Amino acid sequence: xxxxxxxxxxxxxxxxxxxxxxxxxxxxxxxxxxxxxxxxxxxxxxxxxxxxxxxxxxxxxxxxxxxxxxxxxxxxxxxxxxxxxxxxxxxxxxxxxxxxxxxxxxxxxxxxxxxxxxxxxxxxxxxxxxxxxxxxxxxxxxxxxxxxxxxxxxxxxxxxxxxxxxxxxxxxxxxxxxxxxxxxxxxxxxxxxxxxxxxxxxxxxxxxxxxxxxxxxxxxxxxxxxxxxxxxxxxxxxxxxxxxxxxxxxxxxxxxxxxxxxxxxxxxxxxxxxxxxxxxxxxxxxxxxxxxxxxxxxxxxxxxxxxxxxxxxxxxxxxxxxxxxxxxxxxxxxxxxxxxxxxxxxxxxxxxxxxxxxxxxxxxxxxxxxxxxxxxxxxxxxxxxxxxxxxxxxxxxxxxxxx
Amino acid sequence: xxxxxxxxxxxxxxxxxxxxxxxxxxxxxxxxxxxxxxxxxxxxxxxxxxxxxxxxxxxxxxxxxxxxxxxxxxxxxxxxxxxxxxxxxxxxxxxxx
Numbered sequence: 001x002x003x004x005x006x007x008x009x010x011x012x013x014x015x016x017x018x019x020x021x022x023x024x025x026x027x028x029x030x031x032x033x034x035x036x037x038x039x040x041x042x043x044x045x046x047x048x049x050x051x052x053x054x055x056x057x058x059x060x061x062x063x064x065x066x067x068x069x070x071x072x073x074x075x076x077x078x079x080x081x082x083x084x085x086x087x088x089x090x091x092x093x094x095x096x097x098x099x100x101x102x103x104x105x106x107x108x109x110x111x112x113x114x115x116x117x118x119x120x121x122x123x124x125x126x127x128x129x130x131x132x133x134x135x136x137x138x139x140x141x142x143x144x145x146x147x148x149x150x151x152x153x154x155x156x157x158x159x160x161x162x163x164x165x166x167x168x169x170x171x172x173x174x175x176x177x178x179x180x181x182x183x184x185x186x187x188x189x190x191x192x193x194x195x196x197x198x199x200x201x202x203x204x205x206x207x208x209x210x211x212x213x214x215x216x217x218x219x220x221x222x223x224x225x226x227x228x229x230x231x232x233x234x235x236x237x238x239x240x241x242x243x244x245x246x247x248x249x250x251x252x253x254x255x256x257x258x259x260x261x262x263x264x265x266x267x268x269x270x271x272x273x274x275x276x277x278x279x280x281x282x283x284x285x286x287x288x289x290x291x292x293x294x295x296x297x298x299x300x301x302x303x304x305x306x307x308x309x310x311x312x313x314x315x316x317x318x319x320x321x322x323x324x325x326x327x328x329x330x331x332x333x334x335x336x337x338x339x340x341x342x343x344x345x346x347x348x349x350x351x352x353x354x355x356x357x358x359x360x361x362x363x364x365x366x367x368x369x370x371x372x373x374x375x376x377x378x379x380x381x382x383x384x385x386x387x388x389x390x391x392x393x394x395x396x397x398x399x400x401x402x403x
Numbered sequence: 404x405x406x407x408x409x410x411x412x413x414x415x416x417x418x419x420x421x422x423x424x425x426x427x428x429x430x431x432x433x434x435x436x437x438x439x440x441x442x443x444x445x446x447x448x449x450x451x452x453x454x455x456x457x458x459x460x461x462x463x464x465x466x467x468x469x470x471x472x473x474x475x476x477x478x479x480x481x482x483x484x485x486x487x488x489x490x491x492x493x494x495x496x497x498x499x500x
Protein backbone atom coordinates (compact mmCIF):
# COMPACT_ATOMS: atom_id res chain seq x y z
CA UNK A 1 0.00 0.00 0.00
CA UNK A 2 1.30 3.47 -0.87
CA UNK A 3 2.09 5.68 2.10
CA UNK A 4 -0.28 8.62 2.38
CA UNK A 5 1.54 11.95 2.35
CA UNK A 6 1.43 13.44 5.85
CA UNK A 7 0.85 17.12 5.26
CA UNK A 8 -2.11 19.39 4.69
CA UNK A 9 -1.61 19.71 0.94
CA UNK A 10 -2.16 16.00 0.39
CA UNK A 11 -5.18 14.97 -1.72
CA UNK A 12 -7.67 12.21 -1.05
CA UNK A 13 -8.00 10.12 -4.22
CA UNK A 14 -11.24 8.44 -5.25
CA UNK A 15 -11.29 4.67 -4.80
CA UNK A 16 -10.60 4.05 -8.49
CA UNK A 17 -7.78 6.62 -8.53
CA UNK A 18 -6.24 4.96 -5.50
CA UNK A 19 -6.55 1.51 -7.08
CA UNK A 20 -4.83 2.75 -10.23
CA UNK A 21 -2.06 4.46 -8.25
CA UNK A 22 -1.42 1.34 -6.21
CA UNK A 23 -1.41 -0.75 -9.36
CA UNK A 24 1.19 1.52 -10.97
CA UNK A 25 3.30 1.47 -7.82
CA UNK A 26 3.15 -2.34 -7.68
CA UNK A 27 3.95 -2.53 -11.38
CA UNK A 28 7.05 -0.39 -10.80
CA UNK A 29 8.00 -2.64 -7.90
CA UNK A 30 7.71 -5.66 -10.21
CA UNK A 31 9.88 -3.93 -12.83
CA UNK A 32 12.57 -2.67 -10.45
CA UNK A 33 12.88 -5.84 -8.39
CA UNK A 34 11.61 -8.90 -10.29
CA UNK A 35 12.28 -7.82 -13.87
CA UNK A 36 15.58 -6.11 -13.02
CA UNK A 37 16.79 -9.35 -11.43
CA UNK A 38 15.72 -11.42 -14.42
CA UNK A 39 17.37 -8.96 -16.81
CA UNK A 40 20.66 -9.14 -14.94
CA UNK A 41 20.55 -12.96 -15.08
CA UNK A 42 19.81 -12.69 -18.77
CA UNK A 43 22.94 -10.54 -19.18
CA UNK A 44 25.14 -12.79 -17.06
CA UNK A 45 23.95 -16.09 -18.54
CA UNK A 46 23.38 -15.24 -22.20
CA UNK A 47 24.39 -11.77 -23.39
CA UNK A 48 27.85 -11.37 -21.86
CA UNK A 49 29.03 -14.93 -22.74
CA UNK A 50 28.03 -14.25 -26.37
CA UNK A 51 29.99 -10.98 -26.27
CA UNK A 52 33.01 -12.79 -24.86
CA UNK A 53 32.98 -15.36 -27.64
CA UNK A 54 32.89 -12.60 -30.25
CA UNK A 55 35.32 -10.15 -28.66
CA UNK A 56 37.50 -12.32 -26.46
CA UNK A 57 36.61 -10.21 -23.42
CA UNK A 58 33.65 -9.00 -21.39
CA UNK A 59 32.03 -5.58 -22.00
CA UNK A 60 34.12 -2.85 -20.41
CA UNK A 61 31.60 -0.05 -20.08
CA UNK A 62 27.92 0.67 -19.59
CA UNK A 63 27.80 1.82 -23.20
CA UNK A 64 29.05 -1.55 -24.47
CA UNK A 65 26.54 -3.38 -22.28
CA UNK A 66 23.76 -1.12 -23.59
CA UNK A 67 24.69 -1.85 -27.22
CA UNK A 68 24.51 -5.59 -26.60
CA UNK A 69 21.31 -5.44 -24.55
CA UNK A 70 19.41 -3.36 -27.13
CA UNK A 71 18.75 -6.43 -29.26
CA UNK A 72 17.81 -8.64 -26.32
CA UNK A 73 14.09 -9.45 -26.12
CA UNK A 74 13.93 -9.24 -22.33
CA UNK A 75 15.56 -5.80 -22.35
CA UNK A 76 13.01 -4.64 -24.92
CA UNK A 77 10.12 -5.73 -22.73
CA UNK A 78 11.76 -4.38 -19.57
CA UNK A 79 12.31 -0.99 -21.24
CA UNK A 80 8.92 -0.79 -22.90
CA UNK A 81 7.09 -1.70 -19.69
CA UNK A 82 9.23 0.63 -17.56
CA UNK A 83 8.71 3.52 -19.99
CA UNK A 84 4.97 2.96 -19.97
CA UNK A 85 4.95 2.67 -16.18
CA UNK A 86 6.66 6.06 -15.95
CA UNK A 87 3.96 7.62 -18.12
CA UNK A 88 1.33 5.88 -16.01
CA UNK A 89 2.79 7.37 -12.81
CA UNK A 90 1.87 10.84 -14.04
CA UNK A 91 -1.44 9.77 -15.58
CA UNK A 92 -2.46 8.22 -12.27
CA UNK A 93 -2.18 11.52 -10.37
CA UNK A 94 -2.84 14.35 -12.87
CA UNK A 95 -6.64 13.94 -13.04
CA UNK A 96 -6.78 13.96 -9.23
CA UNK A 97 -4.75 17.19 -9.08
CA UNK A 98 -6.83 18.74 -11.86
CA UNK A 99 -10.07 17.91 -10.05
CA UNK A 100 -8.84 19.52 -6.82
CA UNK A 101 -6.78 22.36 -8.30
CA UNK A 102 -8.96 25.35 -7.43
CA UNK A 103 -9.30 24.28 -3.81
CA UNK A 104 -5.59 23.50 -3.55
CA UNK A 105 -4.59 26.91 -4.90
CA UNK A 106 -6.73 28.58 -2.23
CA UNK A 107 -5.49 26.28 0.49
CA UNK A 108 -1.84 26.85 -0.44
CA UNK A 109 -2.32 30.63 -0.42
CA UNK A 110 -3.91 30.40 3.03
CA UNK A 111 -1.11 28.27 4.44
CA UNK A 112 1.56 30.62 3.07
CA UNK A 113 -0.23 33.65 4.49
CA UNK A 114 -0.57 32.13 7.96
CA UNK A 115 2.66 33.06 9.72
CA UNK A 116 1.27 32.49 13.21
CA UNK A 117 3.06 29.20 13.79
CA UNK A 118 5.96 29.21 11.35
CA UNK A 119 8.10 32.00 9.97
CA UNK A 120 8.82 30.69 6.51
CA UNK A 121 8.66 32.80 3.36
CA UNK A 122 8.22 32.69 -0.40
CA UNK A 123 9.90 35.10 -2.81
CA UNK A 124 9.13 34.73 -6.50
CA UNK A 125 10.88 36.36 -9.43
CA UNK A 126 8.36 36.34 -12.30
CA UNK A 127 10.88 37.60 -14.86
CA UNK A 128 13.42 34.85 -14.13
CA UNK A 129 14.25 33.04 -17.39
CA UNK A 130 13.43 29.34 -17.16
CA UNK A 131 16.51 27.38 -18.31
CA UNK A 132 16.07 25.24 -21.43
CA UNK A 133 16.85 22.02 -19.56
CA UNK A 134 13.52 22.59 -17.79
CA UNK A 135 11.47 24.55 -20.34
CA UNK A 136 12.30 22.42 -23.39
CA UNK A 137 12.47 19.00 -21.77
CA UNK A 138 9.55 17.31 -20.03
CA UNK A 139 11.94 15.89 -17.43
CA UNK A 140 11.08 12.36 -16.23
CA UNK A 141 8.34 12.36 -18.90
CA UNK A 142 6.33 14.67 -16.65
CA UNK A 143 3.77 16.42 -18.90
CA UNK A 144 4.47 20.15 -18.85
CA UNK A 145 7.78 19.57 -17.04
CA UNK A 146 8.15 21.27 -13.63
CA UNK A 147 7.56 24.92 -14.43
CA UNK A 148 4.35 25.18 -16.52
CA UNK A 149 1.48 27.22 -15.08
CA UNK A 150 -2.17 26.78 -16.02
CA UNK A 151 -4.11 28.98 -13.58
CA UNK A 152 -3.34 32.06 -11.49
CA UNK A 153 -1.15 31.37 -8.45
CA UNK A 154 -0.70 27.85 -9.77
CA UNK A 155 0.61 24.95 -7.70
CA UNK A 156 -0.27 22.09 -10.09
CA UNK A 157 3.31 21.21 -11.08
CA UNK A 158 4.27 20.92 -7.41
CA UNK A 159 1.24 18.80 -6.53
CA UNK A 160 1.80 16.52 -9.50
CA UNK A 161 5.46 16.10 -8.54
CA UNK A 162 4.66 15.32 -4.89
CA UNK A 163 1.94 12.80 -5.65
CA UNK A 164 3.78 11.33 -8.64
CA UNK A 165 6.97 10.82 -6.65
CA UNK A 166 4.94 9.09 -3.97
CA UNK A 167 3.78 6.52 -6.56
CA UNK A 168 7.18 6.38 -8.30
CA UNK A 169 9.16 5.74 -5.13
CA UNK A 170 7.08 2.73 -4.01
CA UNK A 171 7.54 3.75 -0.35
CA UNK A 172 11.35 3.81 -0.64
CA UNK A 173 11.79 7.56 -0.09
CA UNK A 174 10.13 8.03 3.30
CA UNK A 175 6.70 9.03 4.56
CA UNK A 176 6.90 12.53 3.11
CA UNK A 177 9.52 11.71 0.45
CA UNK A 178 12.16 13.17 2.73
CA UNK A 179 14.47 10.23 3.40
CA UNK A 180 17.24 11.50 1.13
CA UNK A 181 17.45 14.82 2.97
CA UNK A 182 17.00 13.10 6.32
CA UNK A 183 19.73 10.55 5.66
CA UNK A 184 22.19 13.16 4.40
CA UNK A 185 21.53 15.67 7.21
CA UNK A 186 21.73 12.96 9.86
CA UNK A 187 24.95 11.65 8.35
CA UNK A 188 26.49 15.11 8.74
CA UNK A 189 25.08 15.54 12.28
CA UNK A 190 26.40 12.19 13.45
CA UNK A 191 29.68 12.07 11.54
CA UNK A 192 30.70 15.65 12.29
CA UNK A 193 29.26 16.41 15.76
CA UNK A 194 31.27 19.63 16.06
CA UNK A 195 29.78 21.06 12.88
CA UNK A 196 26.84 23.34 13.70
CA UNK A 197 25.53 24.98 10.51
CA UNK A 198 23.78 28.32 10.98
CA UNK A 199 22.65 28.84 7.36
CA UNK A 200 21.78 26.07 4.92
CA UNK A 201 20.92 26.40 1.22
CA UNK A 202 19.11 23.69 -0.79
CA UNK A 203 19.48 24.25 -4.54
CA UNK A 204 17.03 22.79 -7.06
CA UNK A 205 14.68 22.01 -4.18
CA UNK A 206 11.46 21.52 -6.25
CA UNK A 207 8.87 21.21 -3.43
CA UNK A 208 11.37 21.34 -0.56
CA UNK A 209 10.75 17.73 0.49
CA UNK A 210 14.46 17.24 1.14
CA UNK A 211 14.99 20.75 2.50
CA UNK A 212 12.62 20.13 5.41
CA UNK A 213 14.78 17.49 7.15
CA UNK A 214 17.69 19.95 7.37
CA UNK A 215 15.45 22.45 9.18
CA UNK A 216 14.24 19.74 11.54
CA UNK A 217 17.64 18.16 12.23
CA UNK A 218 19.44 21.51 12.62
CA UNK A 219 16.62 23.55 14.22
CA UNK A 220 18.93 26.44 15.11
CA UNK A 221 19.77 26.97 11.44
CA UNK A 222 18.14 29.22 8.83
CA UNK A 223 17.20 27.14 5.79
CA UNK A 224 16.85 28.61 2.30
CA UNK A 225 15.58 26.60 -0.67
CA UNK A 226 15.70 27.70 -4.30
CA UNK A 227 14.31 26.49 -7.60
CA UNK A 228 13.38 28.01 -10.96
CA UNK A 229 9.79 26.69 -10.82
CA UNK A 230 7.22 29.05 -9.32
CA UNK A 231 4.40 26.46 -9.04
CA UNK A 232 6.75 24.01 -7.27
CA UNK A 233 7.86 26.72 -4.85
CA UNK A 234 4.31 27.93 -4.11
CA UNK A 235 3.30 24.36 -3.34
CA UNK A 236 6.51 23.60 -1.43
CA UNK A 237 6.14 26.69 0.73
CA UNK A 238 2.57 25.72 1.68
CA UNK A 239 3.69 22.11 2.24
CA UNK A 240 6.44 23.26 4.62
CA UNK A 241 4.14 25.67 6.45
CA UNK A 242 1.62 22.86 6.97
CA UNK A 243 4.38 20.77 8.53
CA UNK A 244 5.45 23.68 10.75
CA UNK A 245 8.90 23.75 9.14
CA UNK A 246 10.35 27.25 8.58
CA UNK A 247 11.98 27.46 5.15
CA UNK A 248 12.70 30.52 3.00
CA UNK A 249 11.78 29.56 -0.58
CA UNK A 250 13.13 31.73 -3.38
CA UNK A 251 12.78 31.51 -7.15
CA UNK A 252 16.37 31.53 -8.32
CA UNK A 253 18.71 29.78 -10.74
CA UNK A 254 21.49 27.84 -8.97
CA UNK A 255 23.99 28.94 -11.60
CA UNK A 256 23.58 32.56 -10.50
CA UNK A 257 22.90 32.77 -6.76
CA UNK A 258 21.62 36.07 -5.40
CA UNK A 259 23.43 35.59 -2.10
CA UNK A 260 26.54 37.21 -0.67
CA UNK A 261 29.98 35.60 -0.65
CA UNK A 262 30.78 33.44 2.41
CA UNK A 263 27.17 33.39 3.62
CA UNK A 264 26.22 29.69 4.02
CA UNK A 265 27.57 26.81 6.11
CA UNK A 266 25.99 24.13 3.91
CA UNK A 267 25.03 24.12 0.24
CA UNK A 268 23.00 20.99 -0.47
CA UNK A 269 21.45 19.43 -3.56
CA UNK A 270 19.53 16.19 -4.06
CA UNK A 271 19.00 14.47 -7.41
CA UNK A 272 19.62 17.84 -9.03
CA UNK A 273 22.97 17.85 -10.86
CA UNK A 274 22.11 15.05 -13.29
CA UNK A 275 19.33 17.20 -14.75
CA UNK A 276 21.76 20.01 -15.71
CA UNK A 277 23.95 20.55 -18.77
CA UNK A 278 27.63 20.27 -17.84
CA UNK A 279 28.25 24.00 -18.20
CA UNK A 280 25.50 24.67 -15.65
CA UNK A 281 26.90 22.08 -13.25
CA UNK A 282 30.28 23.79 -13.46
CA UNK A 283 28.72 27.22 -12.95
CA UNK A 284 26.75 25.95 -9.94
CA UNK A 285 29.90 24.51 -8.29
CA UNK A 286 31.62 27.89 -8.63
CA UNK A 287 28.61 29.63 -7.12
CA UNK A 288 28.45 27.09 -4.29
CA UNK A 289 32.12 27.71 -3.53
CA UNK A 290 31.54 31.47 -3.57
CA UNK A 291 28.59 31.51 -1.18
CA UNK A 292 30.04 28.98 1.27
CA UNK A 293 31.78 30.27 4.37
CA UNK A 294 35.30 28.97 5.02
CA UNK A 295 34.76 25.61 6.73
CA UNK A 296 31.41 25.22 4.98
CA UNK A 297 30.27 22.12 3.14
CA UNK A 298 28.99 21.49 -0.37
CA UNK A 299 27.04 18.21 -0.31
CA UNK A 300 25.31 16.72 -3.36
CA UNK A 301 23.13 13.64 -3.02
CA UNK A 302 23.42 12.08 -6.42
CA UNK A 303 23.82 8.99 -8.53
CA UNK A 304 27.24 7.36 -8.23
CA UNK A 305 29.83 8.01 -10.96
CA UNK A 306 30.36 5.61 -13.82
CA UNK A 307 34.11 5.41 -13.14
CA UNK A 308 33.42 3.64 -9.85
CA UNK A 309 30.82 1.15 -11.06
CA UNK A 310 30.83 -2.21 -12.79
CA UNK A 311 29.88 -2.04 -16.48
CA UNK A 312 26.46 -3.64 -15.97
CA UNK A 313 25.58 -1.35 -13.06
CA UNK A 314 26.56 1.70 -15.12
CA UNK A 315 24.33 0.51 -17.94
CA UNK A 316 21.47 -0.12 -15.52
CA UNK A 317 21.57 3.36 -13.98
CA UNK A 318 22.07 5.13 -17.32
CA UNK A 319 18.77 3.70 -18.63
CA UNK A 320 17.07 6.92 -17.49
CA UNK A 321 19.30 9.03 -19.72
CA UNK A 322 18.14 7.24 -22.84
CA UNK A 323 14.53 6.44 -21.99
CA UNK A 324 13.30 8.72 -19.21
CA UNK A 325 13.87 12.09 -20.87
CA UNK A 326 16.89 12.98 -18.76
CA UNK A 327 19.39 13.86 -21.50
CA UNK A 328 22.18 15.17 -19.24
CA UNK A 329 22.17 12.20 -16.87
CA UNK A 330 24.99 10.14 -18.42
CA UNK A 331 27.22 13.11 -19.17
CA UNK A 332 27.06 14.02 -15.50
CA UNK A 333 27.78 10.46 -14.36
CA UNK A 334 30.74 10.28 -16.73
CA UNK A 335 32.43 13.20 -14.94
CA UNK A 336 35.17 12.93 -12.33
CA UNK A 337 33.34 14.14 -9.23
CA UNK A 338 36.54 15.25 -7.44
CA UNK A 339 37.49 17.30 -10.51
CA UNK A 340 34.11 19.05 -10.55
CA UNK A 341 34.94 20.22 -7.02
CA UNK A 342 38.59 21.19 -7.57
CA UNK A 343 37.78 23.05 -10.80
CA UNK A 344 35.45 25.26 -8.74
CA UNK A 345 38.12 26.11 -6.19
CA UNK A 346 37.79 23.39 -3.55
CA UNK A 347 41.06 21.83 -2.37
CA UNK A 348 41.51 18.24 -3.52
CA UNK A 349 42.16 17.04 0.02
CA UNK A 350 38.76 18.37 1.12
CA UNK A 351 36.79 16.15 -1.25
CA UNK A 352 34.08 14.10 0.47
CA UNK A 353 32.30 10.99 -0.80
CA UNK A 354 29.80 8.96 1.18
CA UNK A 355 27.14 6.31 1.07
CA UNK A 356 24.40 5.99 3.66
CA UNK A 357 21.60 3.56 4.32
CA UNK A 358 18.11 4.99 4.70
CA UNK A 359 17.91 6.80 8.05
CA UNK A 360 14.14 6.56 8.20
CA UNK A 361 14.09 2.80 7.79
CA UNK A 362 16.28 1.76 10.73
CA UNK A 363 17.25 2.69 14.26
CA UNK A 364 19.77 5.48 14.83
CA UNK A 365 22.17 2.95 16.37
CA UNK A 366 22.07 0.84 13.18
CA UNK A 367 22.57 3.97 11.08
CA UNK A 368 25.59 5.03 13.15
CA UNK A 369 27.16 1.58 12.82
CA UNK A 370 26.67 1.70 9.07
CA UNK A 371 28.17 5.15 8.48
CA UNK A 372 31.22 4.31 10.60
CA UNK A 373 32.24 1.82 7.93
CA UNK A 374 34.12 2.85 4.79
CA UNK A 375 31.96 4.19 1.98
CA UNK A 376 31.39 1.35 -0.47
CA UNK A 377 29.55 1.65 -3.78
CA UNK A 378 27.68 -1.53 -4.70
CA UNK A 379 24.90 -2.61 -7.04
CA UNK A 380 22.25 -1.07 -4.74
CA UNK A 381 23.87 2.35 -4.52
CA UNK A 382 21.59 4.93 -6.07
CA UNK A 383 19.29 2.19 -7.35
CA UNK A 384 15.66 2.42 -6.22
CA UNK A 385 15.22 -1.08 -4.83
CA UNK A 386 15.11 -2.82 -1.47
CA UNK A 387 18.30 -2.14 0.51
CA UNK A 388 19.12 1.02 -1.42
CA UNK A 389 22.10 3.14 -0.33
CA UNK A 390 22.07 6.87 -0.98
CA UNK A 391 25.26 8.32 -2.47
CA UNK A 392 26.69 11.76 -1.79
CA UNK A 393 29.74 13.79 -2.67
CA UNK A 394 31.08 17.30 -2.28
CA UNK A 395 33.81 19.18 -0.49
CA UNK A 396 34.61 21.34 2.48
CA UNK A 397 35.66 24.90 1.69
CA UNK A 398 39.05 25.91 2.99
CA UNK A 399 40.43 24.08 5.96
CA UNK A 400 38.94 20.60 6.32
CA UNK A 401 37.17 20.63 9.66
CA UNK A 402 37.53 16.87 9.76
CA UNK A 403 41.31 17.29 9.82
CA UNK B 404 -10.56 21.94 -14.07
CA UNK B 405 -7.51 23.33 -15.84
CA UNK B 406 -7.27 20.50 -18.39
CA UNK B 407 -3.73 19.67 -17.32
CA UNK B 408 -1.82 17.84 -20.06
CA UNK B 409 -1.53 14.09 -19.73
CA UNK B 410 1.28 13.50 -22.23
CA UNK B 411 4.90 14.67 -22.22
CA UNK B 412 6.73 16.26 -25.16
CA UNK B 413 9.21 13.35 -25.34
CA UNK B 414 9.45 11.32 -28.53
CA UNK B 415 8.30 7.85 -27.51
CA UNK B 416 11.10 5.35 -28.12
CA UNK B 417 10.60 2.19 -30.17
CA UNK B 418 12.02 -0.82 -28.40
CA UNK B 419 10.72 -3.50 -30.75
CA UNK B 420 11.06 -4.04 -34.51
CA UNK B 421 8.06 -2.52 -36.23
CA UNK B 422 5.42 -0.47 -34.42
CA UNK B 423 2.94 -3.08 -33.29
CA UNK B 424 4.68 -4.54 -30.26
CA UNK B 425 5.36 -1.17 -28.63
CA UNK B 426 1.74 -0.18 -29.11
CA UNK B 427 0.48 -3.54 -27.87
CA UNK B 428 2.62 -3.27 -24.74
CA UNK B 429 1.15 0.15 -23.95
CA UNK B 430 -2.35 -1.13 -24.55
CA UNK B 431 -1.75 -4.19 -22.37
CA UNK B 432 -0.49 -2.14 -19.44
CA UNK B 433 -3.40 0.30 -19.63
CA UNK B 434 -5.84 -2.61 -19.75
CA UNK B 435 -4.08 -4.14 -16.73
CA UNK B 436 -4.49 -0.87 -14.81
CA UNK B 437 -8.16 -0.62 -15.73
CA UNK B 438 -8.80 -4.27 -14.93
CA UNK B 439 -7.12 -3.90 -11.57
CA UNK B 440 -9.35 -0.99 -10.58
CA UNK B 441 -12.36 -3.12 -11.50
CA UNK B 442 -11.01 -6.08 -9.52
CA UNK B 443 -10.44 -3.92 -6.48
CA UNK B 444 -13.90 -2.35 -6.69
CA UNK B 445 -15.41 -5.80 -7.05
CA UNK B 446 -13.49 -6.98 -4.03
CA UNK B 447 -14.88 -4.09 -1.97
CA UNK B 448 -18.39 -4.61 -3.36
CA UNK B 449 -18.34 -8.22 -2.26
CA UNK B 450 -17.25 -7.17 1.20
CA UNK B 451 -20.02 -4.56 1.41
CA UNK B 452 -22.73 -6.77 -0.03
CA UNK B 453 -21.90 -9.46 2.42
CA UNK B 454 -23.25 -7.09 5.09
CA UNK B 455 -25.98 -4.88 3.63
CA UNK B 456 -27.25 -3.67 0.28
CA UNK B 457 -28.42 -0.07 0.76
CA UNK B 458 -26.60 2.95 -0.66
CA UNK B 459 -24.06 0.62 -2.14
CA UNK B 460 -22.14 3.22 -4.15
CA UNK B 461 -21.55 5.50 -1.19
CA UNK B 462 -20.69 2.62 1.05
CA UNK B 463 -18.18 1.23 -1.44
CA UNK B 464 -16.51 4.63 -1.77
CA UNK B 465 -16.33 5.12 1.99
CA UNK B 466 -15.46 1.56 2.97
CA UNK B 467 -12.15 1.32 4.81
CA UNK B 468 -10.19 -1.84 4.26
CA UNK B 469 -8.55 -3.36 7.30
CA UNK B 470 -4.80 -3.94 7.41
CA UNK B 471 -5.45 -7.62 6.77
CA UNK B 472 -7.60 -6.85 3.74
CA UNK B 473 -4.98 -4.40 2.45
CA UNK B 474 -2.32 -7.07 2.75
CA UNK B 475 -4.60 -9.54 1.01
CA UNK B 476 -5.15 -7.10 -1.87
CA UNK B 477 -1.44 -6.37 -2.10
CA UNK B 478 -0.67 -10.07 -2.45
CA UNK B 479 -3.45 -10.46 -5.03
CA UNK B 480 -2.06 -7.48 -7.00
CA UNK B 481 1.47 -8.88 -7.01
CA UNK B 482 0.08 -12.23 -8.14
CA UNK B 483 -2.00 -10.54 -10.85
CA UNK B 484 1.06 -8.77 -12.26
CA UNK B 485 3.16 -11.93 -12.00
CA UNK B 486 0.51 -13.94 -13.88
CA UNK B 487 0.28 -11.45 -16.73
CA UNK B 488 4.07 -11.29 -17.04
CA UNK B 489 4.50 -15.07 -16.76
CA UNK B 490 4.85 -15.75 -20.47
CA UNK B 491 7.59 -13.13 -20.74
CA UNK B 492 9.58 -14.79 -17.96
CA UNK B 493 9.02 -18.27 -19.38
CA UNK B 494 10.01 -17.38 -22.93
CA UNK B 495 12.99 -15.13 -22.35
CA UNK B 496 14.79 -16.13 -19.16
CA UNK B 497 15.34 -19.73 -20.24
CA UNK B 498 17.46 -18.64 -23.20
CA UNK B 499 14.82 -19.53 -25.79
CA UNK B 500 14.86 -16.08 -27.39
